[in-house]
Amino acid sequence: MKKKLERNLYFQKVRNILTPRLEEAKVNYDIEVRFKHLYSIWKKMQNKNRRFDEIYDVFALRLIVDNVNDCYKVLGIIHTLWKPKPNRFKDYIAVPKPNGYQSLHTTVFGPEGKAVEFQIRTLEMHEESVYGIAAHWYYKAQNNKEFEKQPHWIQEIADVQKEITNTSEFIKNVQLNVFRDRIFVFSPQGDVFELPEGSTPIDFAYAVHSNIGNHASGAIINDRLGRLDQELKNGDLVEIVLEKSRQHPSKDWIKFAKTKRARDHIKQYAKKSTLENIKRFIPGINNK
Numbered sequence: 001m002k003k004k005l006e007r008n009l010y011f012q013k014v015r016n017i018l019t020p021r022l023e024e025a026k027v028n029y030d031i032e033v034r035f036k037h038l039y040s041i042w043k044k045m046q047n048k049n050r051r052f053d054e055i056y057d058v059f060a061l062r063l064i065v066d067n068v069n070d071c072y073k074v075l076g077i078i079h080t081l082w083k084p085k086p087n088r089f090k091d092y093i094a095v096p097k098p099n100g101y102q103s104l105h106t107t108v109f110g111p112e113g114k115a116v117e118f119q120i121r122t123l124e125m126h127e128e129s130v131y132g133i134a135a136h137w138y139y140k141a142q143n144n145k146e147f148e149k150q151p152h153w154i155q156e157i158a159d160v161q162k163e164i165t166n167t168s169e170f171i172k173n174v175q176l177n178v179f180r181d182r183i184f185v186f187s188p189q190g191d192v193f194e195l196p197e198g199s200t201p202i203d204f205a206y207a208v209h210s211n212i213g214n215h216a217s218g219a220i221i222n223d224r225l226g227r228l229d230q231e232l233k234n235g236d237l238v239e240i241v242l243e244k245s246r247q248h249p250s251k252d253w254i255k256f257a258k259t260k261r262a263r264d265h266i267k268q269y270a271k272k273s274t275l276e277n278i279k280r281f282i283p284g285i286n287n288k
Contacts, residue, residue, distance in 0.1 A: 007033075008033075010110075010111070010112075010114065011033045011061070013111050014061060014110055014111060014116060015031060015061075017081060017111065018031075018061075018077070018078070018081065019031075021077050021081065022074065022077065025073060025074075025077060027065055027066075027070050027073060027074060027077075028065065028066050028070075029063050029064065029065050029070075029074070030063070030064045031061060031062070031063050031064075032061070032062050032064075033060070033061055033062075034060045034061070034062055034119075060116070060117040060118065060119055061116065061117070061118050061119070062118075062119045062120075062121075062126075063118065063119070063120045063121075064121060064122065064123055064126050065120065065121075065122060066122065066123075067122060068093060068122060070122075071093060071104055071120045071121065071122065072104070074120050075104050075106060075118075075120055078106065078108060078118055078120075079106070079108070081108075082108035082109055082110050082111075082116070083108060083109045084106055084107070084108050084109075085107040085108060085109060085115060088105075088106065088107035088117075089104075089105065089106045089107075090104070090105040090106075091104060092104070092105065093121075093125075094192075095184050095192055100128060101125075101128070101129055102121060102125040102128070102129075103119050103120065103121040103125055103129065104118075104119070104120040104121070105117065105118070105119055106118050106120075182194055182195065182196060182197065183195055183196075183197050183199065183232060183233065183234040183235075183236075184234055184235065185199075185204055185232055185234075185235075185236050185237075185238050186235070186236070186237045186238070187208065187237075187238065187239070188237065188239050193207045193208070195207060195232065195258070195259060196258050196259060198231055198258050199231070199232050199258045199259060200228060200229050200230060200231060200232060200256050200257065200258065201216070201219035201221070201226060201227070201228050201229075201230060201232065201238055201240060202216060202228045202229070202249075202253050202256065202257050202262055203232075203257055203258050203259040203261075203262045204219075204232065204238050204240070205219075205228075205240045205262075206257075206259065206261050206262040206265055207259065207261065207262075208240070210265055212240055212242070213249060213262060213265055214246065214247065214248055214249055214265070214269075215242045215243055215244065215246050215247075216228060216240050216241070216242065216243075216246075216249075217241050217242065217243035217246060218240075218241035219238055219239065219240055219241060220238070220239040220241065221236055221237070221238055222236055222237050223237070226238075228253070228256075229255075229256040248269045249265060249266045249269050250266075251266065251269070253266050254266045254267065
């Protein structure tokens, strides 16, 4: 009870410092405090082998503003008031989480040097974080806009469902191929591609376009020459080197392709190649 009172008093102190600056910047906002449950704190301490004072999201302030520009404006105000903690800033607006979650997260050394986490988002982002992807579609419909492209992982699930009718096999396939850990990789144009952890440039190539994958001959990763079988890391900048004379993928790529899309294209060519070889050696055979 005493700790809760202390946290509430501290929240008011932070709010009293921040509020005048937000009003000065003419930002419309709602602010609320979020305290992590003790069990969640304990679980994170166990999983990450950290002490209590190393858990930085025990206390968080959530700011809901009108638009994306205001999100970044508020972030700037917070960082001018308090020193940000290194490596504790996440921009999930520019690069959303695989489930579509968007928000700005930053941890700063607040009053008295205590770590405070801020989450900054629009009302639309907040609704989606609370109610899920259905809220995203509902929000778009209410604003008379066309639905945006559905998240990539939904299409992956649909693709798996087309091929697998057995329920247990379907769930196992989705767990292994869709909901494994994800990474975000960038194209030279700044486009973001979401891939499973362990993906290679060949997976990236097919994620961009099937023709890019079919004509791939190499990759440039973070401005350095890389291999098509090289494992990509989160945040890598990848450019695919094309070979115009190449018309089809190599069957050997199946050994290091991780995504279903890449593997399907490679298998499709391998099957077609095998059939053509059979037809070459067995005259008169035809496709039925």
